[in-house]
Amino acid sequence: MAGGGAGVAHLCGPRLLNPAIRLSPDDLKAALTREARALGFDGIGITGPDAIAAAGKHFLAFLEDGGHGDMDWLAANPARRTDPRGLWPGVRSIIMLGVNYGPDEDPLRILERPNRGAISVYAQGDDYHDVIKKRLKTLARWLAAETGDEVKVFIDTAAVMEKPLAQAAGIGWQGKHTNLVSREFGSWLFLGAIYSATELPRDEPDTDHCGSCRACQDICPTAAFPAPYKLDARRCISYLTIENKGPIPHEFRKSIGNRIYGCDDCLAACPWNKFAQAGREQKLAARDALRAARLADLARLDDAAFRALFAKSPVKRIGRNSFIRNVLIAIGNSGEAALAEEARRLLDDASPLVRGAAVWALSQLIARDEFAALASRAGGEPDVAVQQEWRAARAAS
Incomplete structure (x- = not known):
């Protein structure tokens, strides 16, 4: 998208x-x-x-x-x-x-490693x-x-x-x-x-060969397909992590898992992939650094490091703040208490988008009493949206 x-x-x-x-x-x-x-x-x-x-x-x-x-x-x-x-x-x-x-x-194998970030193929x-x-x-x-x-x-x-x-x-x-x-x-x-502007001989159009298969529909984590051949982009993880410029809606955060840029689930589930071979183009081949990057490392990226890591990559276009927002959602879904320190550090980030996501991530990883103590010291937060994140997280904890 x-x-x-x-x-x-x-x-x-x-x-x-x-x-x-x-x-x-x-x-x-x-x-x-x-x-x-x-x-x-x-x-x-x-x-x-x-x-x-x-x-x-x-x-x-x-x-x-x-x-x-x-x-x-x-x-x-x-x-x-x-x-x-x-x-x-x-x-x-x-x-x-x-x-x-x-x-x-298999691009879905990374989903079994919740402390790593899944970037679309x-x-x-x-x-x-x-x-x-x-x-x-x-x-x-x-x-x-x-x-x-x-x-x-x-x-x-x-x-x-x-x-x-x-x-x-x-x-x-x-x-x-x-x-x-x-x-x-x-x-x-x-x-x-x-x-x-030249008239050229046309090829015959292809016909639909999906048949009764529903694999791509059934695998979607956020039910983004209201019907076959219809996509509600507002529910699509690719849209939510790439095109969406604000906070990730609460209703989709758990379903996102560790997908930090895009989503391959519906593509990877297609049975016609069994006839496909890996792409030949070297420049389009996956970089080792982006196949399964550690969330802890990604959470520490400042703007310069983000630009350096994603040079020539489409990921660069969403900017560091939206990317770290996505990383924090994945951290919150990781179930790893050790990653809470990365979220805690980002509570002081210059970006309200990042701070709000850090609040949610912490609420998923630390004990209720510890989170309540943190929230009691959050009265100085200047951004209304981040204040709402604190209130929502406290109400849910």
């Missing part, structure tokens, strides 16, 4: 080949596929701008129900998402591309936006040189409904967890798009 931003590059260029030698549409598509594979794309398909009308209606209903939570960028200019021509009237073909980021081990390596955008631009320049037509490059920070477009292009289908599923790569594909 990446935030909204400028995710578009405008590219065009003169033909580099002899203009008298023009490839047929089918030959151009075949050459495009070869170039994409050579650049490391694992999936490629082509569709048109008129292919997602039905998905657009579902998206508008999602916004109407408020399922996007505080992600106002999703609700901004919905016409640009529901119809690709709203983003660029000149688009005639949409090339969808996928990169496999399948993990090399996609965020354990370099930021995929940067890695994939470079490839997209290279491929788009090749296409512009071959055709002489304008192209535009998009990654998921732009107003593009990439998952319905990928299904329309035959790369996979949108599963019951609302993410793309592929028969080759399971639920582990990063997506990018190239819009072209």
Whole structure:
């Protein structure tokens, strides 16, 4: 659930080949596929701008129900998402591309180690936006040189409904967890798009192969799926730990466990993953330091250390304070009394967001009498939200 931003590059260029030698549409598509594979794309398909009308209606209903939570960028200019021509009237073909980021081990195993932080698979390596955008631009320049037509490059920070477009292009289908599923790569594909002013042969759309399976629905810790193919982002741990800028709502804190950035449960539960292999891209591979970092170490990160640890990582975008908030929720869920000292130290943090989470973590780890004594000395807390955390924790203890 990446935030909204400028995710578009405008590219065009003169033909580099002899203009008298023009490839047929089918030959151009075949050459495009070869170039994409050579650049490391694992999936490629082509569709048109008129292919997602039905998905657009579902998206508008999602916004109407408020399922996007505080992600106002999703609700901004919905016409640009529901119809690709709203983003660029000149688009005639949409090339969808996928990169496999399948993990090399069970991503849910970390949940059995409550003193370690679980970071979503996609965020354990370099930021995929940067890695994939470079490839997209290279491929788009090749296409512009071959055709002489304008192209535009998009990654998921732009107003593009990439998952319905990928299904329309035959790369996979949108599963019951609302993410793309592929028969080759399971639920582990990063997506990018190239819009072209050239008319290219289209691929057949993929069809739904979820059948009666409910694995992704049943595993969700916070019941974020009110129905198959419908997500209430306000209940989703990825939203709560990444997009949500305020305190984690009390009703979800215990369910979050040790997930400190995102959640892989619904993706990892997909049976189609059995056909997937670990991703080949080294830059997207998990860094050892992020696979199972100790909560005690993470809780000690100041802003400079946070930036250094998460350099080139998407985690960096949420900022140190939101990240430490997440770490403190995990500390509160750890059941390890030794971690109480990390929470106690953060009661004096400069950030009210961190202080409030530290109050809750301590309330989960130390004895009732000890917590009451701490609370009695909290009268000098200047922030109203943190004061409310103290009162709620005392009432619950």
